[in-house]
Amino acid sequence: MTTPPGNPYAQQANPAAPAGQWAAPQGHGPYLTCRFCGSAPAVDVTFRAHRGLLVLMTFRKLEGPMCHGCGMQVYRKLTTETLWQGWWSPLSLVLFTPLTLLWNVVASAKVKKLQAAVPAPY
């Protein structure tokens, strides 16, 4: 596809963009798309959940590029699970649950900075 000369708003696809990332306008570099909905912009984050089971504990994480909407959904879901399942072992009570909640707050700050997502053009 060629663009007419003199059109200042024309955007050309960036042929150097790796697979899985849609082409950004020249000069801005490729950027990530959401792993769930494919929207952009997205940021690479990891959200965690913790569950204390008296003497056992489980740790889960969900990572990957996420847009604002999907990232906030994952943040709320895993944080809510941690808030009611995370306190039921001694080590979880004093260490792992507070750290997991703190980690998720820090990760959610990255997602909150993103603008509203727009669908990827493919």
Ligand SMILES: [Zn+2]
């Ligand atoms: Zn998304």
